[in-house]
Amino acid sequence: MTNKISAGTLTEEELRELVPQLQQLTEKYKRSEQIQRALFDISELAGSISELSRLYNAIHEIVGEFMNAQNFFVALYENDEKIVKFPYFVDEFDEGVLKELPASDLMGGITGYILRSGNPLVLTEETFLEQGKKLGFKSFGKIPIDLIGVPLKRGNRVIGAMVVQSYDKDVRYAQDDLDLLIFVSQHIVNALDRVKSRELTEQTIRERTKQLREINDELQDEILERQKVESLQQALFEISEIAASIEGEMSDFYASLHDILARLLSAPNCYVAMLNDKQDYLEFPYYSDEIDSTIESRPLGHGLTEYVLRSGRAELIDASRVKELADDNELDKQTAENMIKHSNSWIGSPLIVEGVISGVIAVQTYGETAKYSFRDLELMKFVSHHIAVAIERKRAAEAIQKYNLQLSKKVRERTDELHKTNVYLKKQIEERKEIELKLIHDAHHDALTNLPNRVMFNSRLELAVANKNRYPEHNFAVLFIDLDRFKQINDSLGHHAGDMFLIEVASRIAKCIRAHDLLARLGGDEFVILLDSFDDFTDVEEVANRIIYSIAQPFTLEGKEMYSGASIGIANVDAGYQSADELIRDADAAMYQAKSLGRGRYVLFDTSMRQKLLEELELENELRRTLKAESFDCHVQSVLDFNQDTYLYHEFFVRWVHPTLGKIKREQFWKIAQNSGLTLEVDNYMLDQALKVLSHWKSLSGAQSEQKIAINLSINHLSQSKFVNQLIDRVKAADIEPSNLVFEIDENELNRRAQFMLPAIKKLKRIGVILVLDNFGSGLASLSYLYSYPFDFVKIDHRFVRSVTRSKRNYSLIQSVLAISDQLSFKLIAEGIENKDQYQALFDAGCHYGQGLFLEPPMSMKTIMNRDSLPRRQNVS
Structure with missing residues (x-):
């Protein structure tokens, strides 16, 4: 209910009575305005500040605007680590002391009570001891005159505490101050979370940026290294190319080597020194220098080149190193003085081919600005091996070219002789081809009957199996033939008669089949036939009957009349077969069945025969076990x-x-x-x-x-x-x-x-x-x-x-x-x-x-x- 008051209806005394109420109302609105401004400032801070340390300081200033907060600290409870951190701590007595403490050490104090209970706490000098006993806490440090502590909560979980305290009797806190801190504390938690999240994000961004920068640097180094490697590879390729060329003078060859080397490292001056055949003299087939335009051949002495020849390894020698070598009598004094005078930096590497040193290649610079490094030495050491090979190949090619000129005359002289030799060789080649053809024939044919052997038959049969699997309408069959009384003929009349018997059998069987069918001898008295492209199985039966009849006719051997017979097993080439061995195995099984039925007949294979063979094999294995x-x-x-x-x-x-x-x-x-x-x-x-x-x-x-x-x-x-x-x-x-x-x-x-x-x-x-x-x-x-x-x-x-x-x-x-x-x-x-x-x-x-x-x-x-x-x-x- 609102009362309308008119100034004209009030007396002066009544107006005076209203002044305190108006002042109180004014203070209330003013305080509300301060709180609103504080919340707004906190929100602004959360959106603009990216570091928590700055946020705590700003919060302290905001709180200090609407209450005396000279002594102010924030405590955060780290549950995982069981510690209490003090990210912000301002105290006129204890300032700079606390950073973090184990939670177990603080849980008995004022801060620990707020963290444990989640309740705000207001203490005065008069009620401190009484409240401490009642609430179960004790003081650490100096006891304040007044203290207000409020919990910082994220939802229902206490994450910390915010405390203001006064050591001045003139500075006392009231209930309004407590309400204000409680009201502000939740907004402070939100601000803390936002700033902390932003700080973590920015930290992550900074770390990721640093990582990317490092990766980029590594990539740049790798690119640079790869470019160097590619340059080196290109140089080696060019060295190989010029060494392979048989055209051009050696001087041009050495100049090209110098150009290639100059692209890999600083090589304004370069020379090649080679040992003579007696290994006691140095010759310089190539020399390019900006100070000395020429150099004479010389006997071995104590120069830089001779030092590399003695040591057998690449050397980097500068003004400081040359002095050491001169003191050790490895170099003559004049050479050392010249190097020091010109501030030389010199790299020499031996030219080694198949473990033998034939010379030295060297580069050098003058002046303080251009100095060689260890990397240049390693590069020179690596390249020198390829240069040595290239020089040797070039010198060998040049020697061969000279030798070829000498040979050309001899070639012309021997042309007629070689022509005669070629005629003779041609005749030998033709004879050898005939021998090779005979060897090929013998490898695929039986030596006695001249029929195809097992190798050739298996090869043709494999093709037939593949053909059947691809074209099911094509018909093939395998006939396995075993002869009767062959062993008796061999034993009674001798092996020669047995051979004549087999030759006659082969001739008789060949007359019973068509020209495109394949007859082969597997060995002993076993023959096989591949019947190709027949129309009906009656064709196969007709062939089998012809063979049986033909073999049953008498044989005349060693003047005696002998009789034999044939047992034939037949296996049709069906789509289910995968190899020639399977077909021969099944035809063989059918042949044994024909023999067991009385010989002189043919039998077509069926799966029961294979089962019978397996049973016989199992019986044989069982017999062995029983006997053992x-x-x-x-x-x-x-x-x-x-x-x-x-x-x-x-x-x-x-x-x-x-x-x-x-x-x-x-x-x-x-x-x-x-x-x-x-x-x-x-x-x-x-x-x-x-x-x-x-x-x-x-x-x-x-x-x-x-x-x-x-x-x-x-x-x-x-x-x-x-x-x-x-x-x-x-x-x-x-x-x-x-x-x-x-x-x-x-x-x-x-x-x-x-x-x-x-x-x-x-x-x-x-x-x-x-x-x-x-x-x-x-x-x-x-x-x-x-x-x-x-x-x-x-x-x-x-x-x-x-x-x-x-x-x-x-x-x-x-x-x-x-x-x-x-x-x-x-x-x-x-x-x-x-x-x-x-x-x-x-x-x-x-x-x-x-x-x-x-x-x-x-x-x-x-x-x-x-x-x-x-x-x-x-x-x-």
Whole structure:
């Protein structure tokens, strides 16, 4: 509510009463104006001042305008460092003392209370001690008459304190002063933040500017250095260029070197000094000097040039250095005096080529203003090497040019002679080309048949594979051909006949294919064909049938008629193939399949064949592991004497039980052993086990046991005399009577190399080993074996025994063999007797020895070795 007062309605007394109120109101407005001006000044300072130190001083002045603030300080709390800094501190007693203190030292004082509590504080001399006890603080330094402290806050967080204090009793503070400081403090914080931010920004700008300036200086230095390097490179290039030029005089060459050198360093004066051939005289092919226009050659003395020649390194010599050298008698006195007189600065560097000093190149200046530096010395040292090479090349080129002039005459004289020589060389080159063509041909062709070899075939096949992958509509096929009876032809008729056989085979196959097909010999009796661009697979089958028919026709070799055959594996070149080796591998697999199906046929490859090969490979690996671990199942099956009802001997054999495929058939087992070359190892394993059994029986009898044990001996053990000798040595080493050992030899294996086996069989017979011809009748059943070989027993094949009760022919065969057994001194053993009828028929025919499940089943070796008595036959008749 506003009262309207009219001066005309008030008395003088009432007016006097209003004067104090008006004065108070005037003071209030005046103070408000001061505060507004202070805030405005603070805002202006925050926008214009970039250094905090100036801001604190200005704030002090502003605060001092509306209250007595002679003693004034600002404290800032650094929370990370746990310290209190005093960026501004004015105190008539403690001024200049405080900069910063650990927070722990101040938290118990007035400043610490404001920082901890965030509350303003008003203290007077009268209330100081009482407030200190109440609020929990103590004084540091002189106790003031009056004190006002307000917190500086950024949001709700206390960042510092601002304090004014008075030590004068006439200067006291009131509540208005506290309100004023509280009001101003927040604006001061804002100003501090703005100035601090600007100060940090300007500091960052200054540091970044300094960095950029340093980087720029570095770049300028690098540019300058690069320019120097480029100048040096250009100079070296020019030196190389003028050295390579064969035209021009040497004097011009040296002058050009001087010009190039002058662009790299100050070289108003330059000379080149060279040693003569005897190394005792200096010659100056080039000399340019602003004082002395000429110089004479001279013997070696004690000059600057001679000093560099003696030291072998580049030297920088000036007036001070020359005096030292003269005092050390390295230079003559006259040279030293001349240098000092002219204030010379001289650099000389040796000219070294392949470690030999041939001379010196030197530059020099006169006067105090032009002096050489260490960098000039290093540059001269570097360039002098290239100059030395250039001088040597130029001198060599000049010498060569002179020598060429001398040679030109000799060249003319020898032109006729060289013409004759060229004719001769041309003839030699032509002969050499023919030889090279023959070498190339031989490298890609078989020497015997003149067919392409494996290298050339693989190369062509790789192209076919690439062609098929690029053009799927093109058809290719690989035929892998293996010949029958080639080994027998070689062994019986000799290698020459074998070679003639292969040549004839190559000729026959070549007639069965087209001109653009490729026939190659891989080696031995293996041939391959690449059929190119056929229309249908029937074309491939037709080629295969022609080849099979052609090879099946008789061959005349060494006047004898021989027969062979061909097994062919076919692999179509499909888009999935990546290499020639894959195709040859698959065609080879198909060929083996054709052989296993009966030979004289062709088979087209399919993936099951590859799987079969992988399985056979896995079986071979498993056989090796089983053989190494000796983990076969070992068994013994006895051969009986029917008349005595006793054991004739015990046949030892092994069974192989595969971990996943189960029991492996005996035929497959021996096929894997033969293909992997392990037959000798299997033989040795069985022999070792048989010898263990015999040793066990010998230990039980207390004397030499009459029990005999047999093993099946592969033909490989009889193919070489060393294998037979090793076999005999193993028997002797076991301390076993050879007569207790029986070796059974398979008739089918004997058929393959019968003519080579007789000496080995006789050697075994001589040491007392009992010999048995096993599976008689399963192969050729040749009676010549019975006449020629000293077998003690002949074991007739189980297939004849199985059908003896229903086949008169087989029964008659057994009777016939029995009829000649007495005359040829061998006894017949019937193998595979499975029932009583078979046993009775054989007994009635006169066969008194047999083996089979009906007579006695096999017994494991483990059972035999665990027994503590010799085998005894129980009479069951």
